[in-house]
Amino acid sequence: MSSPPLPAVQVSGLRKSFRVAGATIEAVSGIDLTVAAGEIFGLLGPNGAGKTTTLRILTTLLPADAGSALIAGADVFRTPLLVRRRIGYVGQLGGADKEATGRENLLLAGRLYGLSAADARRRCAELTAVFDLEALADRAVRTYSGGQRRRLEVALGIMHRPQVLFLDEPTTGLDPQNRANLWEQLRLLREAGTTIFLTTHYLDEADQLCDRVAIVDHGQVIALGRPEVLKQRYSADTIAVAAEASPAVLEAVARELAGDPAIASLVVEHGTIRVTATDATRAMAAVFCALASKGVPTRAASVARPTLDDVFLRETGRSLRDTGTPPVAAEAAA
Amino acid sequence: MSEPKRAEASGGPSMSGFAVQTGLFFRRKLLETLRQPVWIITGLTTPVLYLALFAPLLRSLAGGPAFPPGQVLDVFVPGIMVLIAFGAGMGAGWPVIWELDSGVIERLRVTPASRLALLLGTVLRDIVMFAVPGAVVIAVGAAFGYHVHWSGLVLLFVLLALLTAACSATSSALGLNLKQIGSLAAVVTGVQLPLTLLAGILLPLSLGPTWLRVLGHFNPMYYAVQAARSLAAGTVATGTVGLGFLVMAAITLLAVWWGTRAYQRAMA
Secondary structure: OOOOOOOOEEEEEEEEEEEEOOEEEEEEEEEEEEEOOOOEEEEEOOOOOOHHHHHHHHOOOOOOOEEEEEEOOEEOOOOHHHHHHHEEEEOOOOOOOOOOEHHHHHHHHHHHOOOOHHHHHHHHHHHHHHOOOHHHOOOEHHHOOHHHHHHHHHHHHOOOOOOEEEEEOOOOOOOHHHHHHHHHHHHHHHHOOOEEEEEEOOHHHHHHHOOEEEEEEOOEEEEEEOHHHHHHHHOOEEEEEEEOOOHHHHHHHHHHHOOOOOEEEEEEEOOEEEEEEOOHHHHHHHHHHHHHHOOOOEEEEEEEOOOHHHHHHHHHOOOHHHOOOOOOHHHHHO | OOHHHHHHHHOOOOHHHHHHHHHHHHHHHHHHHHOOHHHHHHHHHHHHHHHHHHHHHHHOOOOOOOOOOOOHHHHHHHHHHHHHHHHHHHOOHHHHHHHHHOOHHHHHHHOOOOHHHHHHHHHHHHHHHHHHHHHHHHHHHHHOOOOOOHHHHHHHHHHHHHHHHHHHHHHHHHHHHHOOHHHHHHHHHHHHHHHHHOOOOOOOHHHOOHHHHHHHOOOHHHHHHHHHHHHHOOOOOOHHHHHHHHHHHHHHHHHHHHHHHHHHHOOO
16 A cells, blocks of 8 residues: 655745844745655754754754644644654664663664564664674664764664664764765665655765755855755856967957856956856857867866855855854754 | 554654663663773772771760660661662662763654653663662671561562662763763762751751751651661551652652653753
8 A cells, every 4th residue: 555645845934043142043934845765865054053953953853932843744733653663763872872782772762762572683784784894783882983873773773673864964074984884874875765864064975965945044045956956046056268379369269258148257367268158068169169169279178166154154144164162062052 | 553553653652662761771871881890899899898897996886865775787787778778779870971972862852662662771771779788788787687577678679670760760860951070060969968867867966956857757768778687677657667668669650750851852
């Protein structure tokens, strides 16, 4: 029997404020979003943007002030226990019991979700194999490396095969290899039908891992969509071609290129033609053709793709890379 | 529609689920203690040291106002038992703070596990941590001349298991609310001295002036100590014992309610 295709996460008008030292701080100010089943969805934003608070509300850890939230159709505020059965959670702090062994951690998690002892053992064997933890399973978690612990923590989050897996900054503190490894595991999980909802402040994580992204700032969604669509909507590829020719010749080339549908705008400076392109490949070909027709040799060419940071920059006037509030503190306090 | 289905619809846990969860958390906490042999050793030696080092001091008081001749240990052993119960329970808050800091509690709060079960796992472990050293004290005390009254002894353990539970739940609640090891240590050591002195644990309050005895009546532990002395002496069916059980049951319920609420709201 197949269930009706309910959205995995449905949030509307979500609000939450905190009293900090006598002042009211609105951490989440009216967030709306819908995540389809089987997506990898990312909340991208600087520290203190309200990502962790949103995640904590959706995982039943925090009550909200206003709004509604449904997880696979279950109301987060009215039926939290039902929601808890459907979700897995991997927090920023991890949450593995460090004095216990990996296996003890996994078995306890499985049993708490109602698996029988035999089912929990089977599932534990399955996950220790998938996450390459078999050799470590009977060692205390305190002896694990950072990457090993993160793998265990993700395994803990999916012991009960949740419909939706929430991860809060899952790759913070991981080296590039462990990071790539975790991305691969999350993609495999999605292929197996799990919806993945994560927060991140890494541009490349949102861009490469997530099917859709909501960019958040000051508790609001400022842009939402597929990363490539967002980037194209707010910004475009830029091409730079350096050529060995006099400014007059380059101006002539520029005139020839004006009106090409692949080119949005074009400037010539210091012997370099700079093009903002609506279609980078065609624009590049057009520039090369025009130069070749005048017999001008090219010295160097480059294409810069837009990033999600350009989107953030256009919406907020700030760069995501520069919004350096002290990590964790701002949101952990919330 | 049958009962279990309705429970499923509202997301409520079943009774058997609750018992299983409590058992799982109890096992987890017991393993936590067994992994720290230091605690087991001091847990067993401290009460025996009290017997060996403090009881001889009391012998010179024998025959005085509070100590009928030859019954020093009969007065003192129940006092040590109360002290063990208090200590076993009050230690619960420290690991709670470590678990808040490492995200363990946050992770467990996202599971459907009952918060009461989470609290009771620790409470049950602490009752074991009272009962085992308690039995050692009774055995050693008996070897030194304490008169064992079997009927009272069983009830004594039940009474003090309630005290341990109340202290354990209170300590967990304090840990979850204070969140800082330093604050918890200040509160626990701050209340320990007045509570134990005003309960007449080491020396009976009947030795003191009227104001001290009146003040003692506001301390729930005073009733536990009075009832414990009565039970240890083998006098079971007295008002003192009844009052002791009543007060212990009330503060245990209150503390368990507080601790469960603290787990429901706990945030690192």
